[in-house]
Amino acid sequence: MKIMVAIKRVVDYAVKIRVKSDKSGVETSNVKMSMNPFCEIGLEEALRIKESGLASEVIAVSVGPSQCVDTLRTGLAMGADRAIHVEASATLYPLSVAKLLKALADVEKPGLLILGKQAIDDDCNQTGQMVAGLLNWPQGTFASKVVLDKEKEVATVEREVDGGLETLCLDLPAVITTDLRLNQPRYATLPNIMKAKSKVIKKFTPQELNVDIKSDLEVIQVTEPPKRKAGVIVSSVDELIDKLKNEAHVI
Amino acid sequence: MLTSRQFPINFRTTDKMRTEMWRAAHRLISHRSKNLCDPRWNPNFHNAIHSYSSGFTYNFGRTCKPFNPYLRRQGSDVQICIYPTRDYIENLHGSTELCYGKSFRIQNRFYGSATTKIQRNPIFSTINSDDINHFREILGEKNVIQDEDRLSAANMDWLGKYKGSSKLLLQPRSTKEVSQILKYCNSRCLAVVPQGGNTGLVGGSVPVFDEVIINIGSMNNIISFDKVSSILVCEAGCILENLISFLDNQGFIMPLDLGAKGSCQIGGNISTNAGGLRLVRYGSLHGNVLGLEAVLANGTVLDMLGTLRKDNTGYDLKHLFIGSEGSLGVVTKVSILTPPKLSSVNVAFLACKDYLSCQKLLLEAKRKLGEILSAFEFIDNQSFNVVLNHLEGARNPLPPSMHNFYVLIETTGSDESYDKEKLEAFLLHSMEGGLVSDGVLAQDINQASSFWHIREGIPESIMKAGAVYKYDLSIPVEKMYDLVEEMRVRLGHSAKVMGYGHLGDSNLHLNISTPQYDDAILAQIEPFVYEWTSKHHGSISAEHGMGLMKANKIHYSKSAETASLVQLMASIKKLLDPNGILNPYKVLPGSLASSS
Numbered sequence: 001m002k003i004m005v006a007i008k009r010v011v012d013y014a015v016k017i018r019v020k021s022d023k024s025g026v027e028t029s030n031v032k033m034s035m036n037p038f039c040e041i042g043l044e045e046a047l048r049i050k051e052s053g054l055a056s057e058v059i060a061v062s063v064g065p066s067q068c069v070d071t072l073r074t075g076l077a078m079g080a081d082r083a084i085h086v087e088a089s090a091t092l093y094p095l096s097v098a099k100l101l102k103a104l105a106d107v108e109k110p111g112l113l114i115l116g117k118q119a120i121d122d123d124c125n126q127t128g129q130m131v132a133g134l135l136n137w138p139q140g141t142f143a144s145k146v147v148l149d150k151e152k153e154v155a156t157v158e159r160e161v162d163g164g165l166e167t168l169c170l171d172l173p174a175v176i177t178t179d180l181r182l183n184q185p186r187y188a189t190l191p192n193i194m195k196a197k198s199k200v201i202k203k204f205t206p207q208e209l210n211v212d213i214k215s216d217l218e219v220i221q222v223t224e225p226p227k228r229k230a231g232v233i234v235s236s237v238d239e240l241i242d243k244l245k246n247e248a249h250v251i
Numbered sequence: 252m253l254t255s256r257q258f259p260i261n262f263r264t265t266d267k268m269r270t271e272m273w274r275a276a277h278r279l280i281s282h283r284s285k286n287l288c289d290p291r292w293n294p295n296f297h298n299a300i301h302s303y304s305s306g307f308t309y310n311f312g313r314t315c316k317p318f319n320p321y322l323r324r325q326g327s328d329v330q331i332c333i334y335p336t337r338d339y340i341e342n343l344h345g346s347t348e349l350c351y352g353k354s355f356r357i358q359n360r361f362y363g364s365a366t367t368k369i370q371r372n373p374i375f376s377t378i379n380s381d382d383i384n385h386f387r388e389i390l391g392e393k394n395v396i397q398d399e400d401r402l403s404a405a406n407m408d409w410l411g412k413y414k415g416s417s418k419l420l421l422q423p424r425s426t427k428e429v430s431q432i433l434k435y436c437n438s439r440c441l442a443v444v445p446q447g448g449n450t451g452l453v454g455g456s457v458p459v460f461d462e463v464i465i466n467i468g469s470m471n472n473i474i475s476f477d478k479v480s481s482i483l484v485c486e487a488g489c490i491l492e493n494l495i496s497f498l499d500n501q502g503f504i505m506p507l508d509l510g511a512k513g514s515c516q517i518g519g520n521i522s523t524n525a526g527g528l529r530l531v532r533y534g535s536l537h538g539n540v541l542g543l544e545a546v547l548a549n550g551t552v553l554d555m556l557g558t559l560r561k562d563n564t565g566y567d568l569k570h571l572f573i574g575s576e577g578s579l580g581v582v583t584k585v586s587i588l589t590p591p592k593l594s595s596v597n598v599a600f601l602a603c604k605d606y607l608s609c610q611k612l613l614l615e616a617k618r619k620l621g622e623i624l625s626a627f628e629f630i631d632n633q634s635f636n637v638v639l640n641h642l643e644g645a646r647n648p649l650p651p652s653m654h655n656f657y658v659l660i661e662t663t664g665s666d667e668s669y670d671k672e673k674l675e676a677f678l679l680h681s682m683e684g685g686l687v688s689d690g691v692l693a694q695d696i697n698q699a700s701s702f703w704h705i706r707e708g709i710p711e712s713i714m715k716a717g718a719v720y721k722y723d724l725s726i727p728v729e730k731m732y733d734l735v736e737e738m739r740v741r742l743g744h745s746a747k748v749m750g751y752g753h754l755g756d757s758n759l760h761l762n763i764s765t766p767q768y769d770d771a772i773l774a775q776i777e778p779f780v781y782e783w784t785s786k787h788h789g790s791i792s793a794e795h796g797m798g799l800m801k802a803n804k805i806h807y808s809k810s811a812e813t814a815s816l817v818q819l820m821a822s823i824k825k826l827l828d829p830n831g832i833l834n835p836y837k838v839l840p841g842s843l844a845s846s847s
Contacts, residue, residue, distance in 0.1 A: 014695070188692055190682050
């Protein structure tokens with residue numbers, strides 16, 4: 001069984017984000033980019049499944065500009081067997097990515113498609129669900145535990161939901177999106193980095209996959225949230241009441 | 252609500268005991284809430300990283316739990332507490348008088364030998380109520396502190412080894428106030444101790460007897476920052492980490508970085524000529540400090556606060572104050588050159604099978620990585636074990652096997668792909684050559700921080716493991732680890748000997764960990780360590796300074812043949828501080844530094 005893992009190249013989570021002066025988006029030039037943390041967790045899970053003997057191959061997939069190759073190399077250094085890069089320079093929204101992933105899944109026919117639950121740059125939390133809908137596959141989102149049963153061809157997924165934990169049993173092939181507590185990703189060791197250099201990264205374009213990536217969404221403006229105002233120390237109860245009444249309008 | 256079940260005492264308590272328990276608990280709670288919530292209590296809280304607001308629980312002897320990092324993305328701009336700030340540990344010491352002895356894992360037995368031999372110099376006066384009133388007039392009521400709890404924290408150093416008995420803590424807010432205080436103290440012959448973040452490791456920042464503590468923590472304004480010349484001018488009480496954050500917004504960094512950055516203040520860094528993790532790249536403070544303002548013992552303000560990159564007019568006096576450990580003057584303002592923040596930072600954590608490989612790796616790194624090398628640290632097996640066992644959130648990057656030596660290499664450059672390629676090529680080449688047996692390369696900032704967490708967390712972890720004897724030595728690279736091995740043979744099973752440090756600067760941090768402080772073990776260590784270092788023409792204090800711990804030991808690194816050097820130092824001290832009131836009993840040998 002093959003496992004396909006979708007990974008995204010995003011601004012490193014530890015970087016302080018700045019909005020561009022023309023408010024068209026977030027400053028991404030000269031800023032450290034790395035693999036989305038949830039995608040890392042997804043890839044780690046795929047590698048663990050492979051190491052336990054239940055899968056034969058892990059394929060890392062990324063959609064985006066040419067620099068995505070760096071992120072795919074990291075994925076290969078972690079242990080993925082091969083990678084696929086869909087080159088697209090325009091900004092892609094979840095639906096376009098989902099369509100591209102569907103096209104790739106039709107080509108590769110994996111038994112499991114793993115994604116991160118959301119990307120830390122747009123926080124959409126949509127791609128996994130959309131691709132499951134397009135493929136008509138069952139989905140287990142916000143997975144905090146995944147157990148595969150090869151003979152019965154099912155995956156038991158424990159999901160983290162608001163009320164607690166929900167356990168689902170999914171028929172394979174299925175889509176799983178990973179949550180934080182699923183596992184702790186491994187580091188890329190030097191021997192693996194060496195091996196990764198010889199692994200294959202296949203390139204596709206959206207045209208080759210017959211996918212229309214034109215989006216129905218357009219970002220008009222990006223602004224920073226309003227800065228927190230400093231607290232004010234009031235000198236008496238009367239002043240407090242006055243402020244609550246006249247300034248904050250809560251009483 | 253604390254119940255009697257939570258006290259480690261027999262449940263059958265008498266009324267008296269119960270009242271005592273209640274009083275102790277009440278004191279603990281009020282002490283705790285004051286120190287956590289009231290910024291006016293702790294001199295350093297106001298500017299320390301805001302760790303307390305993020306779900307931190309006050310656990311005796313334990314560090315705060317690493318806060319879930321991903322929640323940070325959801326709009327909260329609260330800083331994460333990754334290391335406990337030094338003032339938190341200080342406050343812990345403040346509560347040792349209470350009955351929770353068993354819960355504290357930090358040893359704070361008074362470190363005997365060095366201080367018991369010193370006598371309080373009779374020429375120093377003792378404080379009386381007139382002095383207090385005078386200080387109150389200069390500083391205002393709030394900044395003249397005689398409260399026991401706060402004094403207790405200020406009297407004890409970070410290691411818990413040195414405890415003074417000062418009865419007065421002053422917090423000036425401006426250079427003028429510092430000048431007035433010192434002028435008065437000089438006229439009354441009152442000894443003083445300048446204090447910053449109190450993170451020093453040689454007892455230089457705490458009183459020996461009843462010296463007045465002058466804490467500079469309230470002078471924490473950033474005065475100016477010029478982006479074009481990249482010169483930062485700020486007051487001496489600014490906490491290093493705050494300066495780093497401020498400069499981060501401007502696209503620059505501080506030229507020094509150390510594990511204590513959450514609490515140490517720049518005035519203290521300069522007074523001790525702190526080295527730190529990036530010295531191999533940015534050089535020492537002597538090169539980066541362009542000017543400073545200091546106040547002499549008699550209140551004279553020396554304005555050497557130039558912001559010029561080059562100024563060859565007359566003798567460059569500021570260098571006297573850099574590294575003088577507060578014994579020549581109190582630093583109140585600094586102007587420092589800041590390097591630009593480069594975007595591409597890569598960190599690799601490597602394993603080597605022996606010390607010789609570490610040395611060769613250093614040479615190779617300097618040659619192959621050249622201009623992008625920004626840190627080169629080595630950690631031996633024992634230190635690594637201590638960190639894994641005692642540091643919360645530490646994760647072994649190279650499981651499952653344990654290696655003999657670990658090296659952390661950091662590169663900083665302006666081009667991500669070029670640097671990564673260079674580093675990868677260097678690492679793979681080293682691996683093929685057998686210098687490196689295994690290693691990992693950080694793929695994002697989070698992984699890089701976790702590697703640094705291990706290295707920066709060593710001193711803290713060793714503290715948790717029991718009592719520790721710390722030595723900071725500059726020894727030629729080839730010989731460095733021989734000392735560690737000799738100490739192991741010498742001490743056998745009675746102690747654990749650990750060596751780690753800035754291999755790039757030939758700086759070894761030798762730490763000897765024992766379950767408790769034991770004079771017999773100390774006798775085995777000193778003066779052997781100093782003699783050994785002296786024999787190899789090393790320095791007994793590479794970056795930590797002399798403080799109280801090594802005050803009488805300068806001859807190990809300034810030998811008898813150069814005794815005239817030490818005499819000259821004493822003359823300079825006499826010239827700038829005739830009454831010897833600034834940080835007495837420290838830095839220079841008592842016989843020379845006394846003013847009689």
